[in-house]
Amino acid sequence: MLEALALGHAYAPGVPALREVSIRVAPGEVVGLSGPSGIGKTTLGRLLAGRLRPQAGSVRLDGQPLPERGFRPVQYLAQHPVLDMNPRWRVARVLAEAGRPDPALAARLGIDPAWEGRYPHELSGGQLQRVSLVRALGPRTRFLVADEISAPLDAIAQADLWRLLLALCAERGLGILAISHDAALLARIASRRVTLGG
Numbered sequence: 227m228l229e230a231l232a233l234g235h236a237y238a239p240g241v242p243a244l245r246e247v248s249i250r251v252a253p254g255e256v257v258g259l260s261g262p263s264g265i266g267k268t269t270l271g272r273l274l275a276g277r278l279r280p281q282a283g284s285v286r287l288d289g290q291p292l293p294e295r296g297f298r299p300v301q302y303l304a305q306h307p308v309l310d311m312n313p314r315w316r317v318a319r320v321l322a323e324a325g326r327p328d329p330a331l332a333a334r335l336g337i338d339p340a341w342e343g344r345y346p347h348e349l350s351g352g353q354l355q356r357v358s359l360v361r362a363l364g365p366r367t368r369f370l371v372a373d374e375i376s377a378p379l380d381a382i383a384q385a386d387l388w389r390l391l392l393a394l395c396a397e398r399g400l401g402i403l404a405i406s407h408d409a410a411l412l413a414r415i416a417s418r419r420v421t422l423g424g
């Protein structure tokens with residue numbers, strides 16, 4: 227179980243970006259998170275993945291704090307994955323950084339081995355999102371924070387992506403926090419919905 231307990235965060239002193247938020251995601255569950263722009267959804271997602279350190283409250287994975295270093299069992303995936311990749315590395319190196327990707331998962335994601343010789347800016351947004359997914363979904367990944375990941379995709383690509391992610395939830399008990407402004411998408415994919423600031 228992934229839990230946030232009374233989380234609070236401020237990027238600048240006296241300007242809280244998130245106040246006393248508690249949320250939990252169970253293995254195999256998709257929790258849909260929505261709320262007005264600027265309310266703190268991304269901040270919450272990054273705290274849950276250990277990308278930010280909470281200034282108040284705590285994040286627990288099976289009752290324990292997140293590991294301070296090494297592999298992150300909670301992976302954060304952003305809308306624009308290019309920002310999380312070294313622009314000077316070819317895709318092969320970007321992937322190798324997280325360990326050898328699972329070839330079966332790469333095939334299910336439709337990743338073309340030819341992409342490995344290219345730089346991130348030489349792939350389309352949808353291709354890059356698939357590369358970042360296979361990188362994030364190593365065998366030790368327990369939870370995924372998916373922050374507007376399918377927003378730039380067309381309807382068919384969006385449906386394909388979520389079909390695969392929902393299959394992974396069922397097959398390996400992956401838990402997902404899906405952050406989105408798209409109420410129709412969340413109605414389709416989420417087993418439970420949470421509104422921040424609502």
Ligand SMILES: Nc1ncnc2c1ncn2[C@@H]1O[C@H](COP(=O)(O)OP(=O)(O)OP(=O)(O)O)[C@@H](O)[C@H]1O
Pocket residue numbers: 237238243261262263264265266267268269270
């Ligand atoms: N790196 C940062 N430095 C300073 N302030 C930040 C930073 N990131 C976010 N903020 C501020 O924190 C607040 C919450 O931002 P956050 O991105 O978490 O909201 P959000 O709900 O995800 O918004 P959106 O739906 O527009 O993506 C906002 O007021 C934002 O301006």
